[in-house]
Amino acid sequence: LQPPHHPENLARRRDDGAPAREILRVVGRLQRGELDARVPLQERWRGSEFTRIAAAFNLLADSLALNQRELEAELERGRGAYEILEQVLNSMPDGLIAISTSGEVIMHNAAAAAVVPLDGELPPAGEWPLVFGLYHGDGKTLYATEDLPLVRAARGESGHGREMLVRNRLLPQGRLLDVTYRPLRRSGELTGGMVVFADVTKRRQDESELLLLRKAVARLNDIVMITEVGQLAAPGSRIVFVNEAFERLTGFSARDAVDRTPEMLYGPRTDPATLERMRKALLRGTAVREELTQYAKDGREMVLEIDIVPLASESGAYTHLISVQRDITARKQAERALLDSDQELKMFSRVLQRTAEAAKRITGQQSLRGTLQEVASQARQVIGCHVAQVSVTTEADWDQAVTAQSLSRRNRTLAYALPLPPVADVHALASRRDGQLLRMTHDQLQAHPLLRGFAGVHDGKPPVRGLLAVTLVDRSGDQIGLVQVLDKEEGEFTERDEYVLQELAHLATTAIENARLFQQIRGFNTSLESRIAERTAELARQEARFRALTEQAPVIVWNVDASGRVTYLNRAWLDLVGGSMEDWLGHKWMQRTHPEDVEEMKVHWQRSRETLQPYVGTRRILGKDGAWHTTSYRAAPVIDEHGAIAFWVGIDTDITELKAIEQALRNSNEELQAFSYSVSHDLRAPLGAIGGFARALEHRVETSADERARHFLTRIHAGVAKMEQLIDAMLS
The missing domain is CATH 3.30.450.20 (PAS domain)
Known part of the structure; x- marks a missing residue:
């Protein structure tokens, strides 16, 4: 082993510290901002701990470089966005001011700078109202500092629609602003406040003028x-x-x-x-x-x-x-109603005239067949149809019924091959209806199983436009026949046609009874007095029924509920008084009734409530033409399942125009009465002569022993006395 300070050992230690020094050098470069600096990996360090540390360090440097580039890109984008935001804010017509919680202006746009002098050092918040000229909407009262929208926003409050008048050196005339304010927060923490305001001076002026105009137009x-x-x-x-x-x-x-x-x-x-x-x-x-x-x-x-x-x-x-x-709907309706009323009046006058003439012709017949034929002819002409038929039976034996028929020129020319509906079938249908009256349209005829073949088009002949039939009922309530009209000349049969046919049926019934009575008189050779009395009575009934036709023809139809409130009025009422139905419902229709007639109407109505019986009367109604129209009214109660009155159904007939007809009938009665007196006088004269001659003859034979002659004289006196009693009875 060599000592530690041996040169080889020192060289080895220098080689072992080289990686650490290289890493420190790269760290220094990174700290100076050289983000591209990396630790070089040398071959002699492969497999060592320093190699792994250097590789990890290089990865960390790569990550730092990437983050730096992303931050720089984000910063560049932020600068561009800020420039765009600044351009947008300055192009806004509305002003914007943002302050921090300490009162420092963070941001404002050009519109705000044109209203509030923000150049130079900003005064303390307590001086803002006076320095900037911030008033309430009245233009006189300065805002309190704590109430300023910008101060409120900096306190964390928000709001909109606050009006503020700004008058300062920039705006000496003053401008009215609509202010919205809200707080600014960052990560939930209050950082300041912001206001956005719009100049609404012109808009408020326009709105004021527009409001005035709208009020005028609205009224x-x-x-x-x-x-x-x-x-x-x-x-x-x-x-x-x-x-x-x-x-x-x-x-x-x-x-x-x-x-x-x-x-x-x-x-x-x-x-x-x-x-x-x-x-x-x-x-x-x-x-x-x-x-x-x-x-x-x-x-x-x-x-x-x-x-x-x-x-x-x-x-x-x-x-x-x-x-x-x-x-102008009401005006147009009034014009049309006036025209329709004139036409209706003319048409109704013609119908009344024809009915009066028909009554004379029908009652003038003495034979049964002649009466039936006249009834058929008059019914066809008065109602205006192509076919009319009258049938009379005895004890409901329709196979033996006596029938008369009247055809128009068109139907005679067509030479109808199809038979009319069987009388028994039509009578059965009519008998099941209210009022024993049957009215069917062309479509209803075609849909009916018994009548569809009769109603259709056959062999080029035109279809039958409706059927109207009513039973003939005598004074005892027995059904003695049927009158029916078919194929109206124009349109379908109407309610008015029903009433006309009913009255003609009444006349026909009376005439048929008269004809039968005349036959009985001829058969049994009844006395002249009986015939005069019967004829006079029948004429009186005919007159009464004819008057019913003129006085009860339906013109105005109305409904009244159980409390007396009108719930429905037909068009005839509106044509008479004008307005709409809503104008007259409830008790409002009473406004058009003559005050003198109201009490009598209430009495009749109250009596009907108590007796559950119909009530009638006359009253005067003020028309839209300003004239009083006299009407004859009749109302019948409708009873519910509990026996109480559910409502009333009533009709009013304008009888103003019928006064002339009534006067004519009175004149006719006077003439008839004068005729009766004349007849009685003519009968008394020969009776007086007969009585006188009988008494003279009685003086001649009173000494005679001829009992038979005295018996004849006694019978003559008795006959004269009986005849005088009959004449007195007729006059009384």
Whole structure:
């Protein structure tokens, strides 16, 4: 062994420390920022502990170099982002200021610097309101320092919508700001606060003016709609504004309408020609006034008078269309109602005239077959149909029924090959209906198993347009026959046709009974007095029934609930008084009733509540024309399953126009009474002569022994006395 200080041992120790020195040298380079420095791995160190340490150190240096490059790249990106952020902040129209919790300004943009003088040294926070001129929205009250949004944000509070008026050397006139503030935090720790504010001075002025305009427009009763000019052809221009009247009249909300087009209100009866005229006028830049049918959200039809004016910008180009739309539905309905009422009155007058003439012709017949034929002919002409048939039976034996038929010229020309529906079948159907009346449309006839073959088209003959039939009931309540009309000339049979046929059936029943009575009178040779009395009674019944036709023809139909509130009124009421159904429901319809008639109506109604019986009366109703219309009303209670009144069904008939007819009937009664007195006088004269001659003859034969002659004289006196009693009875 050599000593420690031997040169070989010293050289060996120097070689063993070389790796450590190399590592220390590389560490020094790394500390100086030379991140590419690495420990060289020499061949003589292979397999030694230093080799593994150097390799690990090199891996650590590689990792440090990689992290450094990533940090430099991230820093470069951060610089770019900061530059972009600065550009974005300075391009913002809204101002932004951020401060630390100590009150130091961290960041602000150009918009903020134009409002608040941030150049130079920032004053203490307690002086900010006065130095920067920070007032409340009233422009007079300075903000307290602790209430400033920026101070609140630095305390960790947040909020928005705070108004602040800033008036300082930069803004001597002052500007109104809308301020939003929030705290700044880092890793959950409060680091400062930030405010963002927008200049809303012009917007507030515009909003104030717009609010005033909106209030004015909102209180209008007419629709105001503003649309963009856009596309004038279908689907139309985009809606940008509608007022409250639009919502009230159409049922659509403003939200429903905005961004849609006026086409949303169009419907089946919106006239394309009117739309085209409006479009052409607007293309020329001229104002428009048209009447157009449009539809509400619930499908209700409205007629609107529309005024449209194009609105031009400062450059002269048309940008919007302002439309004012006035609801004239009620006016149009009133015009149509007036026209319809006039036509209806004329038509009803003609029907009444024809019915009166029919009554005279029917009651003027004395034979049964002649009566039946006249009833059939008059029913066909009065109602306006192609076929009418009347059948009378004895003891419901329809095989032996006496039948009369009336055909129009068209049906006689067609020479109908098809038989009419069997009378027994029609009578069976009518007898099961309320009021023993049957009304069927063409479609119902085709769907009926017994009548479908009769109703269809056969051999080129036109289809039958409906059937209307009513049973004939005599005074004792027995069904003695059937009257039916078929194939109406225009449209289907109506409720008015039902009432006319019912009254004709009453007349026919009376006439048939008269005819049978005349036959009995001829057969049994009844006395003249009996015939006059029977005829007079029948004429009186005919007059009463005819009056029922004129006074009870349905015009106004209404329902009243158990508490007396009106729940339904038909169109005839609205045609008479105007308005809509909602205007008159409940007790509001009483506003149109004459005050003098109200108490009597209440008495009748209360009596009906107590007795469960119908009630009738007359009243005066104020029409929309300003005139009082006298109506005859009749109401019947509908009883529920518990025996209580569920509601009333009533009708009002305008009898104002029938007064003339009533006067004519009174005149007829007076003439009839005068005729009766005349007949009685003519009968008394010969009776007086017979009585006088009988008494003279009695004086001649009172001494005679001829008992038989005295017996004849006694019978003559008795006959004269009986005849005088009959004449007195007739006059009384």
